[in-house]
Structure formats: C-alpha cells, structure tokens
Amino acid sequence: MKRLQKCCRSKKTLTLADVLKLVYPGADQSDILKLLRAVQEKTALEKELDPLGRVAELKQREEETTQWSSWFEQMWPYWDSDGNGELDEFEFKTVVRDIGASPADADTFFEEIDLDGSGFISKEEFREWWIGKGNCTSAINLQSRKH
Numbered sequence: 001m002k003r004l005q006k007c008c009r010s011k012k013t014l015t016l017a018d019v020l021k022l023v024y025p026g027a028d029q030s031d032i033l034k035l036l037r038a039v040q041e042k043t044a045l046e047k048e049l050d051p052l053g054r055v056a057e058l059k060q061r062e063e064e065t066t067q068w069s070s071w072f073e074q075m076w077p078y079w080d081s082d083g084n085g086e087l088d089e090f091e092f093k094t095v096v097r098d099i100g101a102s103p104a105d106a107d108t109f110f111e112e113i114d115l116d117g118s119g120f121i122s123k124e125e126f127r128e129w130w131i132g133k134g135n136c137t138s139a140i141n142l143q144s145r146k147h
C-alpha cells in the first residue's frame with residue numbers, strides 16, 4: 001500500500017528530472033542537474049531577451065524590407081522612364097499598375113506620396129510612404145477593394 005502511494009505520488013509529480021533520468025539512464029544526479037540547468041537557462045534567457053517574440057517579428061520585417069528594397073531599386077529606373085530621378089503623374093501610372101493597385105487610386109496615392117507637393121515623386125518620398133505603410137501590399141489591397 002505504501003509502495004502504491006509512493007508510486008502514485010511520483011507519477012503525479014513527474015518532473016523534468018524524472019524524464020531526463022528515463023532518457024539518460026546512465027546519467028548520475030549531477031549530470032541530470034547539469035542538463036536541468038541548461039534547459040532552464042536557455043528558457044530563462046530566451047524569455048528575458050525576447051519576452052514577446054519580437055526578435056523574430058523584427059527579423060521578418062527586416063527581411064521583407066530588404067526584399068522590397070532590392071525590388072524597388074530594380075523597378076525605379078524602369079518607372080522613371082525619362083530618367084530625371086523623379087516620377088511624374090504619367091510615370092506613376094505604371095507604378096500603380098505594377099504594385100497591383102487600382103488605377104482609380106492613382107491620384108489619391110500620388111497626392112499622398114508627394115509629401116512636398118512638388119508634383120513629382122522622389123525616391124525618398126516613395127520609400128518613406130511604402131515603408132510607413134508597414135505591409136503596403138495589404139494596405140493597397142484594402143484600398144483597391146473599395147472601388
């Protein structure tokens with residue numbers, strides 16, 4: 001009876017140490033402790049450094065931005081067909097088509113992007129607008145769905 005109680009109790013409180021003992025039958029108490037400490041330290045360290053999983057999120061965003069930037073650099077000379085370094089309203093129509101937005105939104109976007117109201121969109125204005133939108137693709141998809 002006592003044995004059974006003991007067994008039940010140990011089953012109820014099956015710890016990581018018990019599991020480790022099963023996995024590493026040859027390990028002695030100090031090995032188990034070392035393993036436990038390693039597991040705990042790793043978890044504590046991860047939680048301390050990145051409690052909400054932000055690092056992964058930022059990394060992904062950074063990757064997306066990098067991908068977008070290289071695409072943008074490739075597209076820019078093509079969009080800026082007269083090569084003056086800025087986009088006029090005519091050139092911008094191609095951009096609108098290429099980013100998959102509705103042509104009906106072209107004027108709205110142009111005004112939004114042309115921050116200094118020069119009538120031309122500079123590379124910096126475009127980049128700022130795009131990155132400022134966060135995930136711009138979904139923002140545009142939402143915009144165009146209205147029409």
Ligand SMILES: [Ca+2]
Pocket residue numbers: 080081082083084085086087088091
């Ligand atoms: Ca141009």
Ligand SMILES: [Ca+2]
Pocket residue numbers: 114115116117118119120121122125
């Ligand atoms: Ca401008």
